[in-house]
Amino acid sequence: MEPAWLLHDLLFDYTLRTVALGSATLGIVSGALGVYAVLRRQSLLGDAISHAALPGIAIAFLLTGSKAPLVLILGAAAAGWIGTLLVMSIVNTTRITGDTALGLILSVFFGFGLMLLTFIQQRPDSRQAGLDSFLFGQAATLIERDVITMASLGAVALLAMATFWKEFKLLSFDPDFGASLGFPIRLIDVLLTTLIVVAIVIGLQTVGVVLMSAMIVAPAAAARQWTDRLGMMVAISAFFGALAGVTGALISSTTARLPTGPTIVLCISAIALFSLLLAPNRGLLWSRIRGNRTRSRLRVESVLDDLYQLAAQHGDPDHAHPTAVLQTMHADRGSVTGTLTELETRGWARRVGDDRWALTTGGRQEAERRLDEEGGER
Amino acid sequence: MTTSQIEIQLIAAIVAAACALPGVFLVLRRMALMSDAISHSILLGIVVAFFLVENLQSPLLILGAAITGVLTVALVEMLNRTGLVKSDAAIGLVFPVLFSLGVILISRYAGDVHLDVDAVLLGELAFAPFDRFILFGFDFGPQALVVMSIILLINALLIGVFYKELKLATFDAGLAAALGFSPGLIHYALMTSVSVTAVGAFDAVGSILVVALMIAPAATAFLLTDRLSLMIILSAGIGVSAAIGGYWLAYWLDASIAGSMATMTGVLFGLAFLLAPERGLLAVARRRARQRWEFAETMLAIHLFNHEGLPNSVEESQVEHLDAHLRWEPDFATRVVRGAERRGLIQSQAGRLSLTDDGRRLAQEAIVS
Numbered sequence: 001m002e003p004a005w006l007l008h009d010l011l012f013d014y015t016l017r018t019v020a021l022g023s024a025t026l027g028i029v030s031g032a033l034g035v036y037a038v039l040r041r042q043s044l045l046g047d048a049i050s051h052a053a054l055p056g057i058a059i060a061f062l063l064t065g066s067k068a069p070l071v072l073i074l075g076a077a078a079a080g081w082i083g084t085l086l087v088m089s090i091v092n093t094t095r096i097t098g099d100t101a102l103g104l105i106l107s108v109f110f111g112f113g114l115m116l117l118t119f120i121q122q123r124p125d126s127r128q129a130g131l132d133s134f135l136f137g138q139a140a141t142l143i144e145r146d147v148i149t150m151a152s153l154g155a156v157a158l159l160a161m162a163t164f165w166k167e168f169k170l171l172s173f174d175p176d177f178g179a180s181l182g183f184p185i186r187l188i189d190v191l192l193t194t195l196i197v198v199a200i201v202i203g204l205q206t207v208g209v210v211l212m213s214a215m216i217v218a219p220a221a222a223a224r225q226w227t228d229r230l231g232m233m234v235a236i237s238a239f240f241g242a243l244a245g246v247t248g249a250l251i252s253s254t255t256a257r258l259p260t261g262p263t264i265v266l267c268i269s270a271i272a273l274f275s276l277l278l279a280p281n282r283g284l285l286w287s288r289i290r291g292n293r294t295r296s297r298l299r300v301e302s303v304l305d306d307l308y309q310l311a312a313q314h315g316d317p318d319h320a321h322p323t324a325v326l327q328t329m330h331a332d333r334g335s336v337t338g339t340l341t342e343l344e345t346r347g348w349a350r351r352v353g354d355d356r357w358a359l360t361t362g363g364r365q366e367a368e369r370r371l372d373e374e375g376g377e378r
Numbered sequence: 379m380t381t382s383q384i385e386i387q388l389i390a391a392i393v394a395a396a397c398a399l400p401g402v403f404l405v406l407r408r409m410a411l412m413s414d415a416i417s418h419s420i421l422l423g424i425v426v427a428f429f430l431v432e433n434l435q436s437p438l439l440i441l442g443a444a445i446t447g448v449l450t451v452a453l454v455e456m457l458n459r460t461g462l463v464k465s466d467a468a469i470g471l472v473f474p475v476l477f478s479l480g481v482i483l484i485s486r487y488a489g490d491v492h493l494d495v496d497a498v499l500l501g502e503l504a505f506a507p508f509d510r511f512i513l514f515g516f517d518f519g520p521q522a523l524v525v526m527s528i529i530l531l532i533n534a535l536l537i538g539v540f541y542k543e544l545k546l547a548t549f550d551a552g553l554a555a556a557l558g559f560s561p562g563l564i565h566y567a568l569m570t571s572v573s574v575t576a577v578g579a580f581d582a583v584g585s586i587l588v589v590a591l592m593i594a595p596a597a598t599a600f601l602l603t604d605r606l607s608l609m610i611i612l613s614a615g616i617g618v619s620a621a622i623g624g625y626w627l628a629y630w631l632d633a634s635i636a637g638s639m640a641t642m643t644g645v646l647f648g649l650a651f652l653l654a655p656e657r658g659l660l661a662v663a664r665r666r667a668r669q670r671w672e673f674a675e676t677m678l679a680i681h682l683f684n685h686e687g688l689p690n691s692v693e694e695s696q697v698e699h700l701d702a703h704l705r706w707e708p709d710f711a712t713r714v715v716r717g718a719e720r721r722g723l724i725q726s727q728a729g730r731l732s733l734t735d736d737g738r739r740l741a742q743e744a745i746v747s
Contacts, residue, residue, distance in 0.1 A: 043470040044411055051586070094657050096405075100597050103410035104647060107590035111640020114587075115627075118634035136481060210418075210586075214474035221463050221471055257485045262478030269475040282462055 019139045019253050022147040023245035023264065026203035029154040030212075031219035031241025032161065032234050033199040036192055038220040039172045044099070045084065045193075047213035048106040050200050052083030054113025054209045057134055058120060067131070069146045069205065073153070076201040083109050084193055110209070137208030137261035139249040150202045157198045160191070161234075168192055169230055206249060208261035214268060215241060222272040225279035240275075244268035299339045301370065302330065304348060307359045308367035317364055320352035387625050389522050390639060393579045394591050394617030396530035399537055400571045401592030402613050405600055406548050407568075410593050411466075412451065415473035416569065417576045417585045419450045421480035424577060429487070440577050447573025448566065450476065522582050529578040533571060537610065540564075545606055583636040591617055594643035601654040620646055675718040676744050677704065682724065682733045683741035696730055 011017060037046050053076035060075025061067060083105045090101040117132055133141055161168065167188045170178035179185045196216070203212050223237035248264030277285045306329050311317050323340065327333040340357055343349035348363030359367070404413050423446030427439045450472060457468040537544065543564060547554040551561045576588045583591065599612035623646075624639030631638070652659050681704060685691045693699060701711050715731065718724045723737035733741065 038464070038467050041464055041466050043464075043466040047411075047414070047470060090651065093659055093662060094601060094651070096597055096600060097408050097410075099408050100405050100410040100593060100600075103414050103589055103593045104597050104644075106414065107586055108594060108640055108644030108647070111587050111590050111637045112644065113637075115631070115633045115637030115641050118637060119631050122632045211474050211478060213470060214478075217467050217470035218474075221467050225462060259481060259485055262481045262485075265474045265478040266482070269471065269478075272471060276460070276462055284460060284462070 014144075015140065015253065016250065018142050018144055018147055019249045020246050022142045022150055023139060023206055023249035023260075024242045025147065025150045025154050025245075026206050026215065027219070027241030027243065027245030028238040029157055029241075030199045030203050030215040031223070031237040031239070032158060033196050034216035034220040034241070035223065035230070035234050035237050036168060036172055037196055037216050038224070042196075043217045044102055044213070045087070046196065046200060046216035048083055048087060048102045049080040049197055050204065050209050050212035051106040051113075052109035053077070053080045053201055053204060054110055054134065055079050055116055056082075056113075057131065057204070058113055058116035061120065061131060062116070069149045072134075073149065073201050073204075076204055077197050079109065080197045080201060081194070084197070113209075133208075134204055135208050135210060136259040137204070137206045137211070137264075139206045139260040140253040142205065146205060150205075153198055153202050157195045160195055164188065164191065172230075206245070206260055207264055208259070211261040211265045214265045215245070218265075218268040218272045219244070222268070222275035225275040225282045240268065240271050244271055296339075296342070299332070299335055300342055300346075303336060303339045304343060304359075304363060304367050305370075306330070307343075307349060307357065308364065308371075311359055311364075318358055320356035320358035322356050324355075326357065385520050385523065386635070387622055389520060389526060389582055390621035390625055390635065391618045392523065392526045392530050393582050394595070394621035394639070395614045396526055396533055396575050397579060397588060397591035398595045398613035398617040399530075399533040399610065400568060400575055401596040401617075402599070402606075402610050403544060403548055403568055404572065404592060405596040406606075407565075409568075411469055412454070412569065413572050413576075413592050414586075414589045415454070415469050416447045416450050416572050417588045418473045419476035419480070420446045420573055420577050420580070421585060422446055422476045422483070423449075424580065425480045425483045429483075440574055443577030443580075444570055444573045446476065447569055447576070451566065451569045525578050526582070529575055533575060536567070536571065583639065587636045587640045590640035590643050591620075594640075594647050595620065598643075598647045598650045601650045601657045616646055617643070671714070671717050674706075674710075674714045675721060675723060676740060678714055678718050678731075679723050679733060679737045679741040680744055682731060683738060683745075686733065686738075692730065698729070 034046070037043055056075035056077070056079025057072045058075075059079070060071050063075075064071050087098070087101045087105050090096050090104070091098050096104075120131060167178070167183055170181075170183060171185060171188050171192060175185050175189075178188075200212055200216065203215055207215055219237040219241040220233070222240050223233045226236055227233050244264055244267035248267040249260055251267075252258045252260040252263040275283070277283055280286065303326060306326055307321070310321050310325070311319050323337060326340070327336045330336050340349060343357075343363065344351065348360055348366055349357050350360050352358050401413070404410050420443040423442035423444075424439050427436070427442030430442075431438050453472045454465075454468045457463060457472065458465050463471065543554070543559055546557070547559060547561045547564045554561050554564075572592070575592075576585070579588045579591070595613040595617040596609070598616050599609045602612055603609050620642040621639050624642040625635055627633075627642060628635040628638035650658065653661075655661060698708075701708055704711070706714065715724070715726065718737070719726060721736075722734055723740060724731050724733055
């Protein structure tokens, strides 16, 4: 598809527009709020909340007979919230650790939800078709009203995040300090968890229960690689979330038999991988390059020093030494020849005869300059 | 009960027992969420293996799953080591990718085969009796039964043979390493066991419910005992109970067997959470309440002891005075007094309280310590 046509369709094709807006919304909200979950090491809480939401959806349908997004969202949120409370209660009352509690609530609630779903499917009720699209998401089923619901809830959540910016910052980085300043840290914790629950449930219809947690973790983890500041991290994370959401949802709704959730997850994971490898300071590629450069510099300095010391021992700055001697002075014998070539290129060493090396004047000056800098002996 | 029903329950019970065994060590080693990650990502291994051999019953699937399981663990640790993401985020980044790839491969290329998305999550235990394991013309029973029995046996054998090493590595990894064992090897062996068990149970109960069967019974047993051997046996027993109970729940509701089994594990955990002898919620609440009264009674004894023999002891030892000196509400004070009397710490005569010998001793010990 040519870009021009794509843009045209994006604006004027109802389905594409709805899908794009819906997934952008979910990407922004989950990206922004996911930052706090990741910073507080609660990444997998998002997984638990989203799995726990499934029975809430089923029960909401059973009680009201309605599949209206708002109803299902409320059910999902209530179940997610109850799940979180149970996790905290288990951890606080027993010796069961956090990971076990999370895994327990996650799998039991989800199993319960699946049981209810299959129970619902047995009923002679044609309206229940489509509830299982909540498992992996189906962006193509979004209608404008759904998007409006998502956007409204999302806007409220983001507004709350902006209003309590200071409080959430304190909670994430130094809750004890915050408590000592008089902030009601418990309440703020509850509020933040609620916002995260909201972020998760508005994305369930698009990404599904099983993979929604990735939309909480991956954008934030990716954003972390590009900045050290909270504000920037939230902004970048929201952007990445939206980007992945829109891309994934568009690909999924225009390709046959491609569920939305997994597609979006692949997009955001690609972004995360890209960030991990190539982000300016922390990126692994740059670290590797920096590491190589440092190693190479150290080797050059070390061999230069060796040549200088050897020459000093003979009292003759032009005395040449065979490569083998230099190699024995080095732990990394194999690299010596390469380093000597490098020194030659820089004009600090010269080859004498077949296999012997000596300092040049420039090399001697460089060695002495470094020794002066580091306060060593000449 | 028909033969099929019996066979299904048998399979369910064996699956539960087979999952409970590695589950105990996952819970104790705080690796519960790794099991969640592995059970999601082995889907990719199964799908790839399936595309290679085009046969759902092939043992290559188990190999593919085991490899993917180890791959997951390796990737998570690799990600951890870069230091760029925290450990929980590392898990949350790795398994969704692998799982998504698996789901997409299934949806796109295996849509008309038994390997569909619902089966992935739920398994289909109800169909298990139809795939039979026939060797030399002899019907050994359902395929799933044979496979899971073998896995159960392997798990039980591994735990039995390496019991001491597992125990040591789990509770004191440093000592294990110092003694020459390899905690890392045990770690990977455990993860491989989890992967193999998960893929074996895949057909029966699907991916996510394997997690329930691994974690919930073990967590329940953890609330009921302090001894490792007992914890293992209890986990298996609880798992089996949940399996049978879950089957009948599904029968009654006409719902997914696997989902009902997971729900039952939750119910059993809930019961233990509330009612476990020392660690259950009720027991803890009762203990805390009792300790409050004991503390108050000790305070009373100390109060009387402090004023014994002093000129104002008469006034200080009157019941009505307690609320002024100790700031107790009258009702509370009365109950404390009664409790202290019952414990033989004090005696009451005409509204005045006096310490017994026991009470005096208690007060002295409390002050000294």
